[in-house]
Amino acid sequence: MVDVAAHSKPVLPAEADDAPAAPFLLWPSLPEELLQRAFLHLDSRSLARAEAACRGWRRAASADFLWRDRCAAWSWLTRRKPSGATWKRQERALSGAPRFVVVGGAYSARGRAFDAATGAWADVPAMATERNGAALLYDVEGASLCAVGGRSSGPYGYPLASVERLACDGGGGGGAWAAAPPMATARCCLGAAFDDAGRLLVAGGAESMYKHAAVHASAEVYAPGADAWAPLPPLGAARCAHSLALSAAGTAYAVGGYGGGLTYLASVECLDVAAPERGWRAVASLNQPRAGACAAFGPDHCLYVIGGGGNGHDADSTCVKWDSRANQWLPIAPMHARRHYFAAAFAPDGQLYAAGGFEWSGQLTTAEVYDARADRWRPLPDLVDGGAVIEFCAGAAVWA
Secondary structure, three states: OOOHHHHOOOOOOOOOOOOOOOOOOOHHHOOHHHHHHHHOOOOHHHHHHHHOOOHHHHHHHOOHHHHHHHHHHHOOOOOOOOOOOOHHHHHHHHHOOOEEEEEOOOOOOOEEEEEOOOOEEEEEOOOOOOOEOOEEEEEOOOOEEEEEOOEOOOOOOOEOOOEEEEEOOOOOOOOOOEEEOOOOOOOEOOEEEEOOOOOEEEEOOEOOOOOOOOEOOOEEEEOOOOOOOEEEOOOOOOOEOOEEEEOOOOEEEEEEEEEEOOEEEEEEEEEEOOOHHHOOEEEOOOOOOOEOOEEEEOOOOOEEEEOOEOOOOOOEOOEEEEEOOOOEEEEEOOOOOOEOOOEEEEOOOOEEEEEOOOOOOOOOOOEEEEEOOOOEEEEEOOOOOOOOOOOOOEEEEEOO
16 A cells, blocks of 8 residues: 655655755645545555644544545444544544453353453453343443343342443443343343444343243344333244344344254344344354354454354354355354353454353363454463353453
8 A cells, every 4th residue: 555645755856956945745735635535545554644744634634534434444343433433533443452351151240351452351340230141242332331131140040131331441341330221021141233323132032041941032122312122023933042143234143042942043034124124034044053152243244153052062163154145154163162152252353252151061261262364263361260250151342
């Protein structure tokens, strides 16, 4: 990529006797509109250098639409920025070192965050409520973490309808979790996602994480500024322990899960969020049933599904991705550990982070990260140092 800032002075012939004392600078004399047209061809680093060249360039290069275009590289992850923030700030956040946050699980309210810059885990504020089998999401609009549903602790635990939020401070979060409007239906092991309008979608879930629990097909949505949840069309199949992933095109995909009784699901269905009245429709099924798996869209706009299991007992390390253009599932490198009912999320660095998981013989404390370009997993430091955020936990990437 050509660095315009490095070529602000044109190369002139040898100075003649009648040449002006100061060379004529072509680029700074251009109208701001023409400068910005040139700046459209710069990458983020070069645009930042151009911004530092002089006052005129700074004014031209600070135009928010230029930085909005730079953020388009992350359209697979988000198309939004926090209210009141500039696209330049959003680009800086997305291009920085992300954090992978894991909360809840094993009847815990604890939280831990992996800092990609330092390569270490650190505590984040504990949730107000212990949550087993909750969903955790990063809300770009509110620059906050959002913990949804789950199951309370104790032998007589119950499914939760409650929602709580934690404002992010560039780390996992700061301060304390605050209550948000609860869902209409209590849900454990639910699927949840934010759409491009900042609406929170939830679908499915169950009364508990145990086999033979009552499983829901209902779905609902909460819009920013609303004071109540509104119903969405029900899923074609009741499911819990599934994932809800949103594509850049605005389509929500409900992937795999447990269907009640002895039913474990390989089916996948999708909903056009812009036209929910059309209902859910089936798309290509997984290569095998996967309950307790994690699914997310990656930087190549493919849907990645990792881990899970087909009987509620045995976990799987295999992973697949779905290319909607080819309408087929393709195998990718397996994880180092067999995982189900664990936490995972794609971060802006294009890496897929995974941690924890449930095992009948013990709980997984390990973590690992997947490089989609190299199709390779590498281990990370263990998730916990004596804590209990391991199984039935939830994870999200933060870049505030």
